[in-house]
Amino acid sequence: MSFKNLPLLGTAEIIGALNLSPKQTAAAANLAHRVTQSAWRRRPPHKSGQTYEEFAAAVSACAWLTMFEVGALLILGRHHDARILTEASRSVHQAAHTGRRR
Template sequence: MSFKHLPLLGTAEIIGALNLNPQQTSAAAAFAHQLARTAWRRRAPHRSGQGYDEFAAGVPDCAWLTLFEFGALKALGRHHEALLLAAASRSAHRRGRTADG
């Protein structure tokens, strides 16, 4: 799987921290890109002219790393931890939007 949009330093840190093998690393990267593509397909109508690469380039590094770590935890069979990470990420995102608004 491509690491084109994944921030390499942060990705490497997650790989090392979770001790991922090449297959798990590939699965995590594929999962991150799959979720990003799903978000791209579901984007707002006013952004419908935007291609995937343009959309992916606009995804913040922290979001890419969260997607990658979620996929890595799932590849390791640590589904509960992956769900906790997703819940914490959603909560932080909602708080961030509320504070900005």
């Protein structure tokens, strides 16, 4: 388990808000890294030269925090809240990319 790419202040706020135990915190961090590793394995051809560390460093702080919080919610059994957060994150991400293309 690594907190290397997780923004510490935001991670601490989520840990406190959800009252996570050390075991739950580690599991949520692991989930965020597994999601990022999965994205790295499926990265587009123009990013094929990136190592995992380079790819992970390029992931936004907001995305890391969202993945961590979704993982924490899942671990807590709050699947509905995790789904809502995931859907909201996708909507914001898509809207941001659509706005840049105009």
